[in-house]
Amino acid sequence: MANGKMSLHLIRRKTVNAVMLSLTGFCTFIATGTLLYILGYLFVHGGKNLSWDFFTKLPAPVGETGGGMANAILGSAKLLALAMVIGVPIGFLGGVYLAEFGGNTFAYLVRYVTDLLNGVPSIVIGIFAYTLVVLPQGHFSTMAGGLALSIMMIPIAIRSSEEFLRAVPLALREGAMALGASKSKAILTVVIPAAKNGIMTGIMLNLARVAGETAPLIFTSLGNRFWSPGWEQPTASLPVMIYTYALGPYEDWHQQAWAAGFVLLTLILAVNIVARFILSRQAHVSR
Amino acid sequence: MVTLVAALTILAVTALLVYELYVHSALSRHKFGWSFLVTRTWDPVAEQFGALPFIYGTVVTSVLALLLGIPLGVGAAIFLAELAPPKISSGLTFLIELLAAVPSVIFGLLGVFVLIPMLHKIEGPLRSVLGWTPLFQGPFYGVSLLSAGVVLSLMIIPFIISISREVILAVPSDQREAALALGATRWESTWDVVVPYAYKGITGSIFLSLARALGETMAVTMVIGNDPKIVTSLFAPGYSIAAIIANEFAEAPGELYTSALIELGLVLFALTIVVNGAARLLVAGTSSKTGT
Amino acid sequence: MMRNIIGAILGIALLAAVGSAQKALKGSGSGEQILINGGGATFPYPMYSKWFDTYHKKFPTLAFNYASIGSSGGIKQVTEGTVDFGASDGPMSDDQLKQFREKRGCNVLHFPTVLGADVPTYNIPGIKEQLNFTGEALVGIFFGKITKWNDPELTKANPGVNLPANNIVVVHRSEGSGTTYVWVDYLSKISPEWKQKVGVAGSVNWPVGLGGKGNEGVSGQIQQTPNSIGYVELIYAIQSKMTYGKVKNSSGVFVSANLASVTAAAARASKEMPDDFRVSITNADGKDVYPISSFTWLLIPEKIADATKKKAITDFLKWMLTDGQNQTEALDYARLPKPVVDKEMKAIARIQ
Numbered sequence: 054m055a056n057g058k059m060s061l062h063l064i065r066r067k068t069v070n071a072v073m074l075s076l077t078g079f080c081t082f083i084a085t086g087t088l089l090y091i092l093g094y095l096f097v098h099g100g101k102n103l104s105w106d107f108f109t110k111l112p113a114p115v116g117e118t119g120g121g122m123a124n125a126i127l128g129s130a131k132l133l134a135l136a137m138v139i140g141v142p143i144g145f146l147g148g149v150y151l152a153e154f155g156g157n158t159f160a161y162l163v164r165y166v167t168d169l170l171n172g173v174p175s176i177v178i179g180i181f182a183y184t185l186v187v188l189p190q191g192h193f194s195t196m197a198g199g200l201a202l203s204i205m206m207i208p209i210a211i212r213s214s215e216e217f218l219r220a221v222p223l224a225l226r227e228g229a230m231a232l233g234a235s236k237s238k239a240i241l242t243v244v245i246p247a248a249k250n251g252i253m254t255g256i257m258l259n260l261a262r263v264a265g266e267t268a269p270l271i272f273t274s275l276g277n278r279f280w281s282p283g284w285e286q287p288t289a290s291l292p293v294m295i296y297t298y299a300l301g302p303y304e305d306w307h308q309q310a311w312a313a314g315f316v317l318l319t320l321i322l323a324v325n326i327v328a329r330f331i332l333s334r335q336a337h338v339s340r
Numbered sequence: 341m342v343t344l345v346a347a348l349t350i351l352a353v354t355a356l357l358v359y360e361l362y363v364h365s366a367l368s369r370h371k372f373g374w375s376f377l378v379t380r381t382w383d384p385v386a387e388q389f390g391a392l393p394f395i396y397g398t399v400v401t402s403v404l405a406l407l408l409g410i411p412l413g414v415g416a417a418i419f420l421a422e423l424a425p426p427k428i429s430s431g432l433t434f435l436i437e438l439l440a441a442v443p444s445v446i447f448g449l450l451g452v453f454v455l456i457p458m459l460h461k462i463e464g465p466l467r468s469v470l471g472w473t474p475l476f477q478g479p480f481y482g483v484s485l486l487s488a489g490v491v492l493s494l495m496i497i498p499f500i501i502s503i504s505r506e507v508i509l510a511v512p513s514d515q516r517e518a519a520l521a522l523g524a525t526r527w528e529s530t531w532d533v534v535v536p537y538a539y540k541g542i543t544g545s546i547f548l549s550l551a552r553a554l555g556e557t558m559a560v561t562m563v564i565g566n567d568p569k570i571v572t573s574l575f576a577p578g579y580s581i582a583a584i585i586a587n588e589f590a591e592a593p594g595e596l597y598t599s600a601l602i603e604l605g606l607v608l609f610a611l612t613i614v615v616n617g618a619a620r621l622l623v624a625g626t627s628s629k630t631g632t
Numbered sequence: 633m634m635r636n637i638i639g640a641i642l643g644i645a646l647l648a649a650v651g652s653a654q655k656a657l658k659g660s661g662s663g664e665q666i667l668i669n670g671g672g673a674t675f676p677y678p679m680y681s682k683w684f685d686t687y688h689k690k691f692p693t694l695a696f697n698y699a700s701i702g703s704s705g706g707i708k709q710v711t712e713g714t715v716d717f718g719a720s721d722g723p724m725s726d727d728q729l730k731q732f733r734e735k736r737g738c739n740v741l742h743f744p745t746v747l748g749a750d751v752p753t754y755n756i757p758g759i760k761e762q763l764n765f766t767g768e769a770l771v772g773i774f775f776g777k778i779t780k781w782n783d784p785e786l787t788k789a790n791p792g793v794n795l796p797a798n799n800i801v802v803v804h805r806s807e808g809s810g811t812t813y814v815w816v817d818y819l820s821k822i823s824p825e826w827k828q829k830v831g832v833a834g835s836v837n838w839p840v841g842l843g844g845k846g847n848e849g850v851s852g853q854i855q856q857t858p859n860s861i862g863y864v865e866l867i868y869a870i871q872s873k874m875t876y877g878k879v880k881n882s883s884g885v886f887v888s889a890n891l892a893s894v895t896a897a898a899a900r901a902s903k904e905m906p907d908d909f910r911v912s913i914t915n916a917d918g919k920d921v922y923p924i925s926s927f928t929w930l931l932i933p934e935k936i937a938d939a940t941k942k943k944a945i946t947d948f949l950k951w952m953l954t955d956g957q958n959q960t961e962a963l964d965y966a967r968l969p970k971p972v973v974d975k976e977m978k979a980i981a982r983i984q
Contacts, residue, residue, distance in 0.1 A: 070525035074423060080415025081424070084497050085432055088439050091450045091494075115681035115700075116871040116963070146346030154343065163347045170354045172616045173609060174555025175444075176582045177361070180589065180605045184360045191713045192669060204353060211350065265443020268557035268582070272590040275671075278681065279688060279695040282665040287697060292445045296558060299449045300844070302851030302872035307453070314446050325441045329434070383837035384808070385830070456856065479799045481857045483842060566806035566843030577842045587845050591705025591807045593728070593834060598708075 092318075099315025102308040107316075112278050112289075118305040122313055124280050128195070128288035129317075132274060133260055135199025135284070136206055141256055144210020148252075151211065152218035153240050171208035178204050179269035187273060193287040198274025202263045209262065213255030217248040250335055254328045261324040265317060267292035291317045358609075365603035367596050376603060382568040384592075389600035391607055393568040397485065397578035398608070401560060402553040404489030404574065405496055410546060412493075413500030417542075420501065421508035422530050433505060440498035448562035451491040456482040456563065459490065463575075477573040483565035486574040491559045496549035503548070507541025508534060547619030551612045557582035581608045664693065668944055671699035672706015672719030673810045674847040675748055675865040676928045679965050680719070683956050687948060694944055700846060704808020704834035710931050711735055716941055718931035721748070721810025722817070722834055723910035738935040741983065742909040743949060743976055744927040746957075747898050747966035749889035750815045751876035751924070753869045754861040755854050756781060756796065763877040764789040764886045767822035767915075767923070770879070773800055773861060774819060775826065776840035781859065789886070796859075803853045803862030806843025808834035811850075814926040815863045818914040863924075866894075867964050883919040893922035894966040901927075902969035909976070925966075935984050942983065949980050 106121040113120030147167070151160055182201035187193055221244050229239035245252075274288045276297065281288035291313050298310035368376065368389065379390025416436075420429045463480045470476045480486075511534045519529035535542070565577020566587060581604050592598045677700040684696040701709070703720035710718030711732045723742055724732070732740045752765050769785045772778035778785055782795045805812045813834045820827035830836050844853035844862070851868045854860045866889045869876040878886040887893045897916045905911060915923045930949075936942035953973050960967045968976075 066525055066528065070527040073527040073531070074419075077415045077419035077423065080412045081419040081432065084412045084416045084501065085436060088494060088497070089435070091454050092439070092442070094454050095446065095450060114685040115678040116867065117682075143346050143349050146343045147350055150343035150347040160347075163350055166351055166354050168616070169613065170350065170357075172551050172555075172612050173357065174557065174582055174612060176555070176557040176585050177357075177605045177609050180364075180585065180602055181357045181360055183589070184364050184602075185356070187714060188712070193714060204357075207350060207353065261441060265445060267443070267445040268586055271586055275590070275701075276699050277667075277697045278684070279667070279697055280665070281697075282667060286667045287669055287699070292443060292558075295445050295449055296562070297846075297848070299445075299452055300562065300846070300852050301848040302855065302868055302874075303848075304872075306848075310449055314449050318442060318446055321441055321443065322438055325438055329437075381837070384835045385833045385837060452856070479801065479859075481801050481842060481860070483853070483857075566845070567838075567841065579843075587806045587843070588808070588835075591702045591708060593704040593708050593808050 095311065095314055095318060099311040099313075099318075102312040103315060104312075107309070107312050111280070112294075116303060118303075120309075122289070122291065122294055122309065124277060125289035125291045125294045125313070126316070128274070128277070128281060128290045129264065129292070131195050131281075131284070131288065132199045132202055132270070132290055133264055135195065136202035136263055137256070137260060138203075139200065140203035140206030141210055141259075144207045144259075145214050145252065147207070147211040148214025148218060149240065149245070151215040153236070153244070155215075167208045167211050170204070171212070174268075175205060175266055176268040179272055182269060182273045190285075192285070193273060193275035195274055195281060195284045195286065195288045198270045198288065198290065199284075201269035201273050202266060205263050205266060205269065206259050209259045210256065213259065214248075214252050217251030217255060218244060220251065221247045250331060254331050257324050257328045261321045261328075264321055265292055267296050271296070361602060361606045361609060365599050365606050367599035368603040369599075371596065372600075376600075377607065380570055384594075384597055387594065387596050389597070391581070391604055393570050394579055394581040394584055394604060395607065395611075396570050397488075397564065397568075398554055398580040398582070398611070400485055400574075400578065401488040401492055401564065401580060402550055404485070405492035405553045406546065406550060408490065408493035409496045409500055409549065413497045413545075413549075414504055414542060416497075417501045417504035417508060418530055418535070421505045422534065423526075433502065436498045437502050440502065442495075444495070444556060444558040445562075447491055447495055447559040451487060451559055451563040455491060455494075456487055459487055474572045475574050478571075478575050480575040481565065481577065483563050483577050484575050485564065485571075485578040488560045488564040488578070488580070489574070491563055492553045492556060495556065495559060496553055499549045499552065500545050503545035504538070504542045507538040507545075510541070511537045544619055547615060551615045551619070554615060555582060555608060555612050557586050561586045581605075581611075666694050666940060666944055668694070668696045668717070668941060668948075669699075669715045670696060670706075670717040670719060670930075671701050671709050671715045672931070673703040673721045673928055674700040675703070675721045675750075675809075675811045675814075675926075676719065676746055676965065677847065678867050678871065679746055679960065679963050682959055682963060683952060686956075686959065687951065694948075696948065700848070702805070702807045702834070702846060703810030703813060706810075706931060707834075708808075710740065710933065716936070717933075717945065719745075719929065720813075720834075720931055721926055721928040722813030723912075723929060724931065736933060736935075738933055741932050741934055741979060742929040743932060743979065744909050744929055744968055744972055745952060746960050746968065747894050747925060747927055749866045749894045749922050749925045750811055750818070750863045751866050751869050751889045752861060752879065753851070753854060753864055753874045753876040755858060755874070756798070757858050758796070759793065760875060761790075761793055762875065762888060763793065764880065765877045766880045767818070771819050771823040771826055774802060774804075774839070774841070775823075776802070789880070798859045801857050801860035802838075802841030803844055803850050803857065803860050804838050804841045805835070805847075805850060806845050809846075810834060810926075810928065811847055811863065811865055812836065814914060814924060817912055817926075818924045821915040866890075870964055879923055881919070881921050881923040882915055882917055883921075885919050887920065887922045889922045889925070891961060891964065891966050893920055894925045895969070896920040897922055897925035898927070898966070898969055898972075902971050905972055905975055909972075909979075932983060934982060946980055946983055950977070953977060 110121035178201050182197050186197035229243040270293050277287045277289045295310050295313045298306040380392040381388045381390050516529050519533040560580050561583040567577040568579045589601050680698050688695050706718035706720045709715045782797045817832050820832050844850035847864045847868045850862045851864050851872050854862045878888045880886050897913045901911050901913045957967045
């Protein structure tokens with residue numbers, strides 16, 4: 054009797070085991086399956102709609118078919134370049150500070166605020182750039198959009214630089230200082246070069262992340278159906294074009310939105326794959 | 341020295357951000373006071389603005405995203421960390437981490453053209469199973485709180501999976517071995533030993549995802565339906581804070597209107613800070629509990 | 633230190649590369665590129681886009697960049713001075729004019745460009761016919777009082793059409809818009825209750841419905857949503873091949889929006905055009921008149937400090953009123969009546 058109960062109990066436990074384990078497998082299947090399905094859809098659909106015109110032509114007048122997004126591609130490149138020029142130095146230097154001089158309360162505060170800034174929704178950054186640049190300057194511009202993106206880059210740049218600098222073995226620093234180098238000299242000549250690859254990859258990943266940001270651009274760099282000369286004029290950008298074209302009524306716009314999505318995502322994923330490859334190789338070497 | 345200046349810049353930028361939001365929302369804050377947060381009217385003609393429908397839409401879609409995302413995400417993380425052969429696990433994890441890099445606007449694009457047609461197909465079955473609840477009432481137009489929640493869940497699942505998987509992997513293997521040696525099944529060792537051990541990290545990943553979902557803009561704007569009403573049915577269209585700012589900020593006529601939108605931005609900012617803060621507190625709390 | 637310098641150099645090099653790539657891509661343009669920025673109404677967007685495209689091809693150094701952010705956006709941004717010109721389908725209110733004067737220290741001028749029409753457009757599976765709508769039916773639908781497609785108010789006006797018993801899904805604009813202004817201006821003329829409870833403005837507190845962004849967004853939304861109805865500018869319905877209804881005018885005739893019926897709506901207004909061009913022509917008299925028609929305006933500050941920009945804008949206005957008008961009909965917008973063109977030609981001189 055007692056034995057029967059025991060085995061019943063055991064059977065129950067074994068069943069639960071089997072059911073739950075297959076359930077987790079099922080979860081994995083659903084989660085990755087759905088995600089891969091929709092991305093596959095994007096690649097098939099976007100690739101189909103891609104043409105040479107897409108890269109070389111300006112958008113056609115509204116409602117006419119044809120044309121491309123050459124100005125949006127260049128616009129995105131300019132916005133990213135600007136964001137990098139502003140965001141990376143601040144982020145990198147901040148990261149050096151946290152990694153090398155960051156044991157005090159002030160560093161704790163900086164770290165806390167960096168996390169805070171990282172958590173600020175991108176649309177709020179858009180409002181910030183609008184009140185900070187667009188309103189005082191009196192016009193929408195590449196500058197305003199680039200600034201908004203740079204603010205998004207800073208916190209990530211800080212944390213990734215800090216992380217990679219910290220990963221540099223203590224022995225290296227001590228060695229340099231034992232040879233008589235000052236702390237700042239040791240950082241410049243030994244620590245930063247040692248962390249260089251990691252930091253560079255961090256920047257690449259960071260750029261890939263902000264490349265797809267749309268919300269901070271809607272009311273800073275606005276949009277433009279022509280080329281945007283210089284830095285003081287509104288500019289088109291790929292993410293904003295996807296947004297407007299996807300919601301438009303024209304079939305041709307939808308197709309171009311797919312093509313733009315394809316281009317944008319291919320770039321982002323390529324950067325991610327390359328960066329991860331570099332990082333994993335580095336991890337092997339350092340071990 | 342230079343590095344200190346850079347560190348100070350972060351503080352300055354963040355302080356300036358809060359200051360700008362605060363100053364530019366002054367008009368609305370003075371006119372409506374705290375009642376802004378609990379008023380459900382949004383009437384641009386009468387210049388009556390209340391944040392409640394947007395807060396509601398934001399919270400409902402985010403919670404829905406968590407309800408769908410947590411079981412799927414944590415389940416998949418357990419599978420990848422505990423059960424799957426290492427090769428498959430690292431391959432899938434690589435893919436999933438790539439998915440976390442997909443921008444919001446692309447999820448919106450897919451939401452409009454792939455997900456909504458899919459939801460139209462499962463509307464019938466959903467209604468026949470859950471149609472008795474107030475959550476699945478009324479007509480379904482495609483764009484809705486439900487669509488926004490589902491798109492959001494897809495966006496946060498990669499986060500939950502990759503962080504949870506890492507914390508589960510970090511659980512020392514003697515914990516598992518001890519449980520197995522005592523005669524526990526694989527599932528029992530995972531669920532009763534490993535998961536509680538990793539509880540803190542999993543909760544952290546969930547809160548991070550929540551903060552992300554709350555502030556998510558583009559994908560939600562494209563599928564939520566843009567209707568500032570408070571309706572219990574998930575089939576109904578709604579509106580989120582981020583979505584109304586994206587839609588109306590550049591075009592809101594009148595100072596008070598703009599100011600109200602900026603105050604919404606301030607509310608969203610505060611909301612994400614509270615969630616991030618809560619995540620920290622919670623994580624600290626659980627860590628001291630499991631520590632003993 | 634070295635690294636920072638290298639970083640800075642790299643950054644500058646990148647900027648320079650992007651800059652030169654841009655020059656190279658732009659090609660021959662030897663003269664300085666002038667970009668005039670404008671924004672606003674989505675209602676005439678296809679027309680403006682066509683004009684600006686033609687004009688850019690004619691004068692390659694001149695680009696008019698137009699953002700279709702909605703009429704309220706046009707009014708807001710021109711008042712803030714973030715764009716060189718605005719555009720709207722609803723004339724600015726006295727309050728808005730006053731605000732403009734206070735902010736910018738000069739007046740803003742309205743220049744009618746074309747005439748267009750708001751049409752009720754719908755997506756009812758199985759119905760391809762052009763339905764008839766009375767003003768009362770439209771008020772009822774947008775108030776949420778008429779909720780089924782087979783409501784008597786609709787079946788009465790459409791004998792012989794088998795309207796389904798499905799729920800009506802209302803789609804409206806999510807942002808401030810001149811198309812909305814024209815639409816609710818008409819509804820208010822039909823229904824005092826609408827005027828009192830909802831009012832007339834670019835964005836209102838809608839009793840029912842989904843929001844779509846822009847004429848583009850509303851058309852897109854209707855196409856994706858069975859049993860929906862919304863209002864868009866005629867060209868959007870035509871270009872995206874959507875069915876749209878006839879509307880009963882004040883003489884009791886159901887009229888379809890087209891060049892003739894929209895032009896007819898402007899007949900009286902063109903004779904009695906006020907000096908500031910601010911005029912509403914919804915629900916105008918006449919049996920051929922399409923009742924939900926409107927002028928659409930460019931909003932141009934009276935004073936333009938930058939002489940090149942001023943010249944570019946006034947030149948464009950003159951071109952738009954002459955050659956530009958010849959392109960209107962291909963896009964189903966009605967051209968401006970002759971007296972209005974003459975009056976505007978004179979008004980251009982007021983831009984200083």
